[in-house]
Structure formats: structure tokens, C-alpha cells
Amino acid sequence: MKGKMKLTLMLLLAFVLLLSACKDDSSGETDEDGNWTGTITIWDGPRWAQEGDTSGEDGEGNKYFWLEGKIEEFEKEHPGVKIDLVQVPWAELPDKLGVNIAGQSWPDIAPVDISGSAVSIDHIEQGVIEPLSDFFTEEELGDFYENALDAYTFDGKLYGIPNSLTVHAMLLNLDLFEEAGVEPPANGEWTWDEFVETAEKLTFDRDGDGEIDVYGFSTYILPGYYEAWPFFYMNGGQPLSDDLSEFTFNSPEAVEAIQALADLKLEQEVSPVSMGGADVGGTFQAWASEEQRTVAMEPWATWAITSAQTAYPTNFMVANYPTGSSGEPVTIGGVGGWTMFKQESDAKKEVVAEFMKFISDTDEQFLMAQEYGIFPARISAADQNPYADNPEMARAQEMSSQVAMLPRHPEWKKIDEIIQRELQLVFNGEKTAEEAMATAKPEVEALLE
Missing domain, CATH: 3.40.190.10 (Periplasmic binding protein-like II)
Structure with a gap:
């Protein structure tokens, strides 16, 4: 009898250890200064390659270099924070998200493809997307085109950060x-x-x-x-x-x-x-x-x-x-941007939101307009006239305020x-x-x- 009890206890201990080993530690921890440390996972599709870059099998260059550079900058400013980039072709993004949501293994941040027009109400109602209203002041929100904010708003809450528009x-x-x-x-x-x-x-x-x-x-x-x-x-x-x-x-x-x-x-x-x-x-x-x-x-x-x-x-x-x-x-038109998926830690949520704002501020939206051929969702970026040398794109950009969403x-x-x-x-x-x-x-x- 005692042998059976001993074997049962050993099996229970092994099971607990296995659970501990498999437990998702993505929520990270807080250091002695109160700063969150841990890993953030972000998905993104290919954007643009550096001029003259012909690396890769297709000779089109590294189309993830911009986000890789922003990740490096952010990690230097936030010791203990590591950001993993998962490269996902745009055409595969919806299905891959669906599979991962079903398996409860979603990323921390994922993009909204500009052709998709808006953040997914399905994802919001499933409870897998975090609202971001608390991370923006009224003044900050006032810098976005109203129709861009509408595309990311549901039941009065903001679910994501509009980054770009197309018309x-x-x-x-x-x-x-x-x-x-x-x-x-x-x-x-x-x-x-x-x-x-x-x-x-x-x-x-x-x-x-x-x-x-x-x-x-x-x-x-x-x-x-x-x-x-x-x-x-x-x-x-x-x-x-x-x-x-x-x-x-x-x-x-x-x-x-x-x-x-x-x-x-x-x-x-x-x-x-x-x-x-x-x-x-x-x-x-x-x-x-x-x-x-x-x-x-x-x-x-x-x-x-x-x-x-x-x-x-x-x-x-x-x-x-x-x-x-x-x-x-x-x-x-469509509105591309970033969404934050469900977080278990408020401390991590703040850092994730900070990084999302870091890659979608005025300067980054201006750069993306020039290099990626889209229009900024921020009025301040549009006011910098990213298409000063391209009258056709500048004329199309003027239509940003006319965009009706599907x-x-x-x-x-x-x-x-x-x-x-x-x-x-x-x-x-x-x-x-x-x-x-x-x-x-x-x-x-x-x-x-």
C-alpha cells in the first residue's frame, strides 16, 4: 500500500513539474525597479526593402528591416525586454491568426492588413483583443483622422492603433x-x-x-x-x-x-x-x-x-x-494598423502598448507613407506632406477624409x-x-x- 502511495506521489510530482515546464511565462516579471521584463511577440507582413538591397532568394531584399530596426531601438531603451518578430505573408495572416486563436496561442501584437478595412469585431467579441483607450489622451486621439479611429472603435472603446489608410x-x-x-x-x-x-x-x-x-x-x-x-x-x-x-x-x-x-x-x-x-x-x-x-x-x-x-x-x-x-x-478605403491581443499582466500590457505607439507615431507614419506607398492615419504625419514630390499620390492623399468604411x-x-x-x-x-x-x-x- 505504501509503495502505491509513494508511486502516486511521484507521479503527481512529475505532473506538476511537467505543468511548470509547459506553463506559458509570456507574462514576464517585474524587476526591483518596478519595470516589466520579458518577451513580446509581434507578427508582421513584408513591407519594403532598403534601396539597393537584393538579398534573399527572390532578390527583393529584406522587407522586414524597418520593424527589425525599431525592435532593436526599443530593446536598447528597455533593458530586459525582448521582442520576437514572426514573419507572416499577408495572404496567410487571417488563417494563421484563426488557428492560433483557436489554440489560445495568439501573439501579443498583430497587424491589421490595410485591405481588411478595420479591426475584427469577431476577435473583439471573442475577448482576444485588448482595448487601448486608456493608453491615449484626448489630444493624442485628436491627431487621427476620424474615419480611421472609427474603423478601430467598437462599443465606444478603441481596439488598436490606426497606422495607415488607402483609398x-x-x-x-x-x-x-x-x-x-x-x-x-x-x-x-x-x-x-x-x-x-x-x-x-x-x-x-x-x-x-x-x-x-x-x-x-x-x-x-x-x-x-x-x-x-x-x-x-x-x-x-x-x-x-x-x-x-x-x-x-x-x-x-x-x-x-x-x-x-x-x-x-x-x-x-x-x-x-x-x-x-x-x-x-x-x-x-x-x-x-x-x-x-x-x-x-x-x-x-x-x-x-x-x-x-x-x-x-x-x-x-x-x-x-x-x-x-x-x-x-x-x-x-482600408485602414491598416496594430492590435494587442489578450494580456494576463497589466504591467506587460503597458509595455506592449508603449511599443505599439513607438512604431506608429508621427515620424514612423510619415516614413511608411514615403516608403510603403500608403497614407498616414495621423493628421500630423499627413501635414508633413510625404508626397511633396509626387503630385498624383498627394492628390489621392487629399481623399483620406472622404473614405467610407465597408x-x-x-x-x-x-x-x-x-x-x-x-x-x-x-x-x-x-x-x-x-x-x-x-x-x-x-x-x-x-x-x-
């Missing part, structure tokens, strides 16, 4: 404007009627064979892509109600705007038959490729500006989306697929906008419920 803008091929003898809109601003009139003038038969060679406008429709959507907002419409409880793309304001854009192809015939399809690359080539250039105006995200300045040199200008009955220009419903991906499917039918002429949105309504509201 969609109208890109106008000025060579085609000149060929057609058409003046571009003054200051890149115009109404819907002015835009349609311009598109009509830019649709012409170049070689006199009786067939149209150049069209005024084109775009595409595809789940997850929103180049066309600012047009649908121009009369005041939006996909969902503000409280995310109702489908509202069937409103008169939205239906009229959707039909008006589709009618550029179906009625006015100022767009190619491919408009409204899913060919992203072909649509861009029709605007930018020197061998083609058969479309004068297209809406694109800001990556296309850089591409038109480098890979596909194009004489172009940046313009607002045309205004509709709302009277205000509107665009759709709805932040947890089922948005499925909702988007339903809407985009119906939009494709509208642009193919198989349904009117009213019919298509009437079809989408019950499907979307089933998800909303």
Missing part, C-alpha cells in the same frame, strides 16, 4: 483625353452628369472603320474588390444600415446609383462589353498598357498609381469619384459574395438593379439575423 480614386489617361480633345475635370472634381458627358466624348472610333476603339470608362465587379462601389454610395446609399441590422442596398438612392453605372455600358455604350466582369488584370491593361490603352478612365486603389508611375509609365491624373445627389465626394459585420464576406453576384447580373444586363437587390435582400438579412 480608391479615379485615374484618367491624359493622352487619351488629349487625343479626343477633351478637358479633364478642373482640380479633379466633377458631378455625375459632368462625368457621363466626359465619358461620352472619350468614346470614339480612332481609325475610322466604323467601330469604337476607345471607351470612356470601365471597371470590374468581383467579391472582395470595391473599385466600383464609391459610385454606389454617391447618392447617399450604403449596403447595410448603420446598426448592421438591415440590408439597405435596395434603397432608391443605392438602386439608382447602381443602375446608372451599369447603364454606362447598357444604355450610353461608353464602356466595353467586358465592363462588370471579373478580369482585373485585363481591365488595368486596357487603361495602362502602352500596347492597348483603349479605356480613358478607370477607378483603382492607390497601388495602381505607383504602377502607372513605374511598371506601366502613363501620363495620367488622379480625380475624385463624381458626386451624386448627396453633393459630397466619397471613396472606399460594413464591419462578422458575416461580411458572405454578404459581399451575395451582393457582388447580383451586381454582375446587373452589369451583364440580366437584371435591373432593383431586381438584383430585391433578390439579395432576403439572403443578406438571413445572415444579419
Whole structure:
């Protein structure tokens, strides 16, 4: 009996020791001066490489050097703090986060991809993201664009730090404007009627064979892509109600705007038959490729500006989306930034928040704008005019305050697929906008419920 008890005690001791060895010590400890010491884990995707750096198998250089440098700076200023960087390709980030959250092994800090528009409400409701409101003064918050803060705010609390914005803008091929003898809109601003009139003038038969060679406008429709959507907002419409409880793309304001854009192809015939399809690359080539250039105006995200300045040199200008009955220009964009995941130690939480602010202050956002081709979420960084030598990007940056965010419903991906499917039918002429949105309504509201 005593032998069995002794064996049981030994097994229990071994189990306790095993638990101690496996216990997550990421909460760290506090030194004699009251400073937290320990390890912080941060994930990030590739950003930009130093000029002239051709290291690595792909020859594109180290695209993590900026964050590595900031980590080194912070560690020197905070003895006892170590920051581990985990490199994650942007395309793999959502799935990797999902797996790690399910296994309760999330990082301390993770980025919000700029194409994702906002912090995840799913993650907030799961209780795995920390609110950061207590780490900012009202004055500090006042330095962020209001729409950037909105993208990271839920139930009145701030869940993350907005770091950068991207916008969609109208890109106008000025060579085609000149060929057609058409003046571009003054200051890149115009109404819907002015835009349609311009598109009509830019649709012409170049070689006199009786067939149209150049069209005024084109775009595409595809789940997850929103180049066309600012047009649908121009009369005041939006996909969902503000409280995310109702489908509202069937409103008169939205239906009229959707039909008006589709009618550029179906009625006015100022767009190619491919408009409204899913060919992203072909649509861009029709605007930018020197061998083609058969479309004068297209809406694109800001990556296309850089591409038109480098890979596909194009004489172009940046313009607002045309205004509709709302009277205000509107665009759709994303807000990249940083989120803090659940912490067990208040002392560590303070250091994590300090590092997050360290890598997203005014100077860092200004640098990222210049090197990474995005727009600062901080007004103070934008005021430093990071695109003083790049008038096209500077013009697009002016649209930062016009950005409307996509709805932040947890089922948005499925909702988007339903809407985009119906939009494709509208642009193919198989349904009117009213019919298509009437079809989408019950499907979307089933998800909303």
C-alpha cells in the first residue's frame, strides 16, 4: 500500500513539474525597479526593402528591416525586454491568426492588413483583443483622422492603433483625353452628369472603320474588390444600415446609383462589353498598357498609381469619384494598423502598448507613407506632406477624409459574395438593379439575423 502511495506521489510530482515546464511565462516579471521584463511577440507582413538591397532568394531584399530596426531601438531603451518578430505573408495572416486563436496561442501584437478595412469585431467579441483607450489622451486621439479611429472603435472603446489608410480614386489617361480633345475635370472634381458627358466624348472610333476603339470608362465587379462601389454610395446609399441590422442596398438612392453605372455600358455604350466582369488584370491593361490603352478612365486603389508611375509609365491624373445627389465626394478605403491581443499582466500590457505607439507615431507614419506607398492615419504625419514630390499620390492623399468604411459585420464576406453576384447580373444586363437587390435582400438579412 505504501509503495502505491509513494508511486502516486511521484507521479503527481512529475505532473506538476511537467505543468511548470509547459506553463506559458509570456507574462514576464517585474524587476526591483518596478519595470516589466520579458518577451513580446509581434507578427508582421513584408513591407519594403532598403534601396539597393537584393538579398534573399527572390532578390527583393529584406522587407522586414524597418520593424527589425525599431525592435532593436526599443530593446536598447528597455533593458530586459525582448521582442520576437514572426514573419507572416499577408495572404496567410487571417488563417494563421484563426488557428492560433483557436489554440489560445495568439501573439501579443498583430497587424491589421490595410485591405481588411478595420479591426475584427469577431476577435473583439471573442475577448482576444485588448482595448487601448486608456493608453491615449484626448489630444493624442485628436491627431487621427476620424474615419480611421472609427474603423478601430467598437462599443465606444478603441481596439488598436490606426497606422495607415488607402483609398480608391479615379485615374484618367491624359493622352487619351488629349487625343479626343477633351478637358479633364478642373482640380479633379466633377458631378455625375459632368462625368457621363466626359465619358461620352472619350468614346470614339480612332481609325475610322466604323467601330469604337476607345471607351470612356470601365471597371470590374468581383467579391472582395470595391473599385466600383464609391459610385454606389454617391447618392447617399450604403449596403447595410448603420446598426448592421438591415440590408439597405435596395434603397432608391443605392438602386439608382447602381443602375446608372451599369447603364454606362447598357444604355450610353461608353464602356466595353467586358465592363462588370471579373478580369482585373485585363481591365488595368486596357487603361495602362502602352500596347492597348483603349479605356480613358478607370477607378483603382492607390497601388495602381505607383504602377502607372513605374511598371506601366502613363501620363495620367488622379480625380475624385463624381458626386451624386448627396453633393459630397466619397471613396472606399482600408485602414491598416496594430492590435494587442489578450494580456494576463497589466504591467506587460503597458509595455506592449508603449511599443505599439513607438512604431506608429508621427515620424514612423510619415516614413511608411514615403516608403510603403500608403497614407498616414495621423493628421500630423499627413501635414508633413510625404508626397511633396509626387503630385498624383498627394492628390489621392487629399481623399483620406472622404473614405467610407465597408460594413464591419462578422458575416461580411458572405454578404459581399451575395451582393457582388447580383451586381454582375446587373452589369451583364440580366437584371435591373432593383431586381438584383430585391433578390439579395432576403439572403443578406438571413445572415444579419
